[in-house]
Each structure stands twice: as structure tokens, then as C-alpha cells.
Amino acid sequence: MTFNFSAGPAMLPPEVIEQIRADLPEWHWRGVGQGASVMELSHRGRAFEELIAEAEADLRALLAIPANYRVLFMQGGAWGQFAAVPLNLLREDEAAAYAVSGGWSESASKEAARFGRVEIVARGEAPGYTRIPPRSAWAVLPERLAYVALCSNETVHGNEIHDLLAFARDLPAPLVVDASSHFLSRPMPVAECGLIYAGAQKNVGPAGVTIVIVREDLIGRSRRVIPSVLDYAVMAKANSLFNTPPTFAIYVLALTLQWIKRQGGLATMETRAIERSEALYSAIDRSHLFRAPVVPAFRSRMNVVFETGDAALDAEFVRFAEARGLSGLKGHRSRGGLRASIYNAMPMAGVAALIEAIEAFQSKHG
Ligand SMILES: Cc1ncc(COP(=O)(O)O)c(C=O)c1O
Incomplete structure (x- = not known):
């Protein structure tokens, strides 16, 4: 017996791998053979449109996502979101606050600084980042604040925020959470956050699809010119089918969500x-x-x-x-x-x- 402890792309449930193997020569959707593998079929076909809708419904049920949040399936990984978040949320006369608790929040803050004003309001101790600065230790938040960003599980340094509510509560601006490496490993207070994103390749599927859960009023907030594939308004309007999505990755994500549901x-x-x-x-x-x-x-x-x-x-x-x-x-x-x-x-x-x-x-x- 071998076990794979890779940080990501990472191990998938054996049942999911088995299902992929069975579906590979010909995908069966709701018991009906589609005549080809899922990789070879149009994303505009009925079966794929139903699959992506089902994945969204499963995700909404698992995380109890409120109706005023949109679920987007995007590309570009979490790094894409490091740029997409300021592009979509940060206006030119505003600042974004970043709490740095490890390598990934550090990278997110640096990428955001390419697109607007970023203030670091808390910084864990490098190089180990063995503790996460609590809200009470943060600097005063800037005025004209667009959002506050943090990473709820630092994959490289191995720290995790266990009480996200304590960070989300009473903030004067929406909280943006990079949840990539613990997404769907625990419930999350979605309604207390403005935006949550996660690359799938750690806990919920293969590389290629990035999940974004965003409160509706934040979509289109910055009024900037944004590349269409990173624009939440464009992606939301098209139900994540603006351009060709990573169909195979979304199919495996859908199987993994079903697996999580079956496990309880x-x-x-x-x-x-x-x-x-x-x-x-x-x-x-x-x-x-x-x-x-x-x-x-x-x-x-x-x-x-x-x-x-x-x-x-x-x-x-x-x-x-x-x-x-x-x-x-x-x-x-x-x-x-x-x-x-x-x-x-x-x-x-x-x-x-x-x-x-x-x-x-x-x-x-x-
Ligand atoms: C917490 C976190 N954020 C961001 C990233 C970057 O993700 P990607 O390589 O998909 O852009 C990773 C992992 O690689 C991560 O673990």
C-alpha cells in the first residue's frame, strides 16, 4: 500500500479515481452514454451544463452558501485570484488590507500591490510563521478600505485559522479568504465573508479549476477594465461558461463533491x-x-x-x-x-x- 502526502496536486479519493476510470472510454451522465469521454464533449451540451449546475448545487448545499452569493468556476489558479480580487474589488482611491501569515498571503499581497494600494495590517514572524497574529494585534485598518484579505490555511508553513469568525466579525469591509488548502475540510462562515476562493487541486479535485464564492454586491465593484476571464461580472453573467471551461477538472470536482456528500x-x-x-x-x-x-x-x-x-x-x-x-x-x-x-x-x-x-x-x- 502506498500513500501520497503531496501538498497539491494531491491525493483524490480512490472511489473518484475508479469512477473516472469507468467513465473514461464513454461518459455516462445520469445513466445515459454520451458517446465519448467527458473531455471530448462540448461544454455547451446539455449533459455538461447539467453537470456544472449540479456541482454548484452540491457546493451550495455543502457550505450552506446564501442565495446572495454567486459561485464561479474560474481558471488561473489561486494566483489568478491574487490579481482578480484587487481588479474586481479595489477602486483607485481605496486601499486593501492584507494580513500576512505565511508565504501565500505574502504572495497575494505582493500581486495585489501591482494593481492598487495595499497595506499590510498584520505580519506573522518569518521564516517559520509559527503563529497567526490575532485581530487584536493588527494595525489600525486604513480608511477608504475596499476589503481585508487573509489566507485561512498556509500550505507551506502549516498554520490554519481555526476561528475564522473571530477575524470576519465586525470588519468595516468585506473579508476575502484564500481557502485553497483546507477548502471543504470543515464548514466555513460564508455569510460572514465577502469572497472565498480556492484552487481545487488540494482537497476537491485536479488542477485547472478555481472556485470563487462571491457576494453579489461585490461583483463589478471596482468599475475597472478587467480581462474578461478574470471579470466576476462576465463570469457570473455566463454562469461560468463565458469561454471554454476546464471541463475535465470540473467533472472530477463534481465527482469529488458527490463523494464528500456520501461520506456525510x-x-x-x-x-x-x-x-x-x-x-x-x-x-x-x-x-x-x-x-x-x-x-x-x-x-x-x-x-x-x-x-x-x-x-x-x-x-x-x-x-x-x-x-x-x-x-x-x-x-x-x-x-x-x-x-x-x-x-x-x-x-x-x-x-x-x-x-x-x-x-x-x-x-x-x-
Ligand atoms: C493557500 C494557497 N494559495 C495559493 C496557492 C497558489 O495556487 P495556484 O498554484 O493554483 O495558483 C496555493 C498552492 O499552490 C496555496 O496553497
């Missing part, structure tokens, strides 16, 4: 994420060879960052684990160390195998 929805995803991450962090905390540097209250349930403190020993562990069928454990190139990404599709057996590897490696180096 986000409550089940959250329970499992807690079980997996608690087991892994306690094994690391018990060990005298490895440590998890992120302060417990901010530890990510999805991306478990750990290390021995010795780069050569970390590299040896990566090889040791690979020989046991555990792949993708090398830390991000900007961070070093080790990282186990344990998204929705990771079974407890994978975490148990990793814990065994940690213990065996420690005995070897005892």
Missing part, C-alpha cells in the same frame, strides 16, 4: 481531519527526534510541517519513508524540513503508516 458532508470531513491531524501531531510531539514548530493553537489540520532540525537527516527521512511507500513528504522548497499533507482523501491508514515510519526512523537513530 463537511461535519464528517472535519471529524476525520481532527482525527488524522491529532494522531500525527501527537506522534511528532512524543518523538525526541522530530518536532512540529507551529504553536498548537495554529497548527494546520491539512499540512503538518515537521522537521528534525538537520537538513541531511530530514532528507534521509524522506528517502526512508519513500522506501515504505510514503511519498511527497519533502517540505516546500522555500521552507525546507518535512511536510505531510493530509487532505480529505487521506485515510487514517496512511497517517498510521506515517506514524510507524516516524517511530521506526527514530529507533534507528535512537
